[in-house]
Amino acid sequence: MDLDERVTELRTQRRRKYFVRGIAFATASGICYGMYTGFITLAETQGVWGEWFAGGEWGGGNPALSAFVISFVLAALAAGLNDFFSGIWSLLACAKNRQLGDFWKTIKTKPGLIMMICAAVGGPIATTAYIIGLNSATAAGNPGVIVPIAALNCAIGAVLGRVFFKQELNAHKIVGILICLFAAAVIGGTSFAAMGPEALLGCLFAFIAAFGWGFEGCVAGFGTILIDYRIGIAIRQTTAGILELFVMFPLLACVSGGVGSIPELAGAALTDPALLIFVVSGFFAMPAFSFWYKGNSMCGAALGMACNGMYAFWGPFFIWLIMGALNIGGMAADYPPLSPVQWLGALIMVAGIFCIAVDPSRLFRKASEEATHV
């Protein structure tokens, strides 16, 4: 075998290996998204959180929280705890790679600043809205239904990219967006029929989350390709967690009628054993992002995004598995699986995300090209 043939063969091998590993990582990231969603939902049923959401007295005699506090203030607190812990996990990962010096220096550069601005939109606004959506859907009977709505962020990101950056919107992307909207309408519509208006409120906030993440995705994609992805994730999660805990949560708490409720709620949340479940959900939120980036670098950003977007399916799946089927938390009856139509909707959503991210005709051509090149 001559040298050229050997090089060609090694290239083909390597490309195939990267491709397969990339898909594995991107899929794992979607699964971690699902698991972090599942564990947040679980944490919010435990200890003092369970008492808060039950709407009665809590902590042995404190008066019940108002509906506003339950819907919004607790969501910011839960989002903040989750993102803050995942920030700590990602800083630990950086420390292991001895990247903390670079982390600090990157913050002070322009790409670092862009990352923080994106985190400010994606964290306090989108993640908080996501948790508000999860919570009101939980109250209505099934948290899983809003996850596929939030997964619309791919579709919205594609539209925003067109508006802000004049990115192309090809036929396959438009078809994908329409498929996603259709699937979201099916899931939202059936939830409304089965669960009433609270589910619709949940879907509305999930839609706001999708908007924030869509914006984050299309701006961050532009500003952050110059940062090492591990450092980028650490910046994103710590910024989001700090803003949620120290800005969004106190702000909403003040609006709801009292500075005094800030230490009261924070104190109860921080001393409750349910805090440990947030440590776990934060642990899964970290690879949810980091595997996504790693997957992108190995199998291409488009396909990576598509595999990651499968959390439209994994989210409701893990909520059902952890809390329904495995009955962790002891509330199985409250966590039914989605209805068959809604599972189908979640799968259609995944197909739609694939259509947005990957041009089916090109993927097909690429595969056949590689086959003939070997």
Next chain:
Amino acid sequence: MSSDLMPLYYAILKQFMDGEEYSAGEIIDALEPLYGSYKLLTKKDVEEALATAKENALLDESSYDLDEHGELRIRYQINDFGRDMIDRYIGKYNNPQV
């Protein structure tokens, strides 16, 4: 000393601004004097960094051959988009001259 350096990832990308093509091994050789103490200045990690930059469309693969161990060596070169992005966002950060 190392506190004056720009982040390693910036240094890797900026190495390409001279327009030459580099493999992961050559990047390591070039950065070794300044970044020798960095844990992520290894062949595996730099290869991953370059593959990521290529997927992000900053770099193009420019040539392939075998290294002295018979392993595939991919060289990369910066393209117009990469040059523009680096100029615009991290152009002003430089390392002290050694």
